[in-house]
Amino acid sequence: MASKPRLHYFDGRGRMETTRWLLAAAGVEFEEQLIKSKEDLEKLKKDGALLFQQVPMVEIDGMKMVQSRAILNYIAAKYNLCGKDLKEKALMDMYVESIMDLGEMIMLHPFKPADVKETVIIEKATTRYFPVFEKVLKDHGQEYLVGNKFSRADVQLLEVILMAEELKPDILSGFPLLKAYKGRISNIPTIKKFLQPGSARKPPTDEKKAAEAMKVFH
Template sequence: MATAENPHLTYFNGRGYGESIRIILAAAGLKFTETLVTKKEQLDKLRADGELFFMQLPMLKIDGMTLVQTKAIIRYIAKKYGLDGKTPEDKIRVDILNEGARDFVMDFLWIGFVSDEDKNMEKIKTQILPRYRPIYEKILTESKSGYLVGDDLSLADLTLLEALLSCEDYVPGSLDGYPKLQEFKARVSSLPGIKEFLEGPQRKPIHTQEYVDECKRAWGEI
């Protein structure tokens, strides 16, 4: 059973939309358990039982609640554990930079699932990377703390970390020429909790065809 100290995440056996939840749980110092959905029967049962408000994953059980919708989940954790900024001005800046970083990472989440994979990768290389790398490199260059907002780690930092890790995994060398992004990725990856998660068994590998097919079977598409 999920408790405040032991949230329970239900998602597929891969990164996808669940990874941002895993990363913020790790940053908050929360140990979590998982149910990995690999079969259509599992997803059908969750839907039939009324567990999934919008009939889709991820789902997080925490603090006696059943939460869905990725953005809502990570914002709840951010607010509860002080990862959403200290002042009203910081909070809105965290929100803005987090949304930008989510746009940065989004096309990576669909690698393997789109009909034209070459076109998706071309978009990442020619549109996404050129657009977002300079923005966050500039912000970090101007930062005195090494974080995106204020002096402390925030949700925006964690979403940017997810995007940079995806860059490294799917487009090797894509952070060359961006020293602040490289420094940021290395430093945030080494923070307690985050380092343990990234090096542990709950960190999922990049999307494989096996994982994609598994998800599609669970969705009933194949």
């Protein structure tokens, strides 16, 4: 039996969280090797495990993969969470890149100075990103974002929607199709399991968790 993927990162969301989401959505069990100190990180570097001297790093299929997008692309392809043809994959890439742009803003928010307001993120979510996905759902009238098939785009959009709701619980109030979409995707069995208490999903990054991460990586 093949060994479970092993995730090397600190005990928080950061740039590993979407990998956790994708593996969970695919029904794949994984292990986490938590980096708790600078010494843990330095050991990985000295052992030659980090190709570019940085994490996240995922051990999977005999590889030690780094670079978040490379990791996500591999997992999506391995577990058939990509589009069926080149056009679908291109469309999915566009959606996913925009989702990751918004997710990055939310992810980095706890590490920014106090005067960097959540309102900026909320404004961009509700005027730049969510209107696009509301229109996509309206135009094609299907349950999923691409090809009417569950894909990484659905996993990653749900993840960022839930992150945005942590900043503003009613952020989808002007997006009825996205709100219904969130309910559908949340009830996919593997996703529903990942959203339950006790799963590998990490809680929002608070000041304490941000400080712990800074000690490891700086």
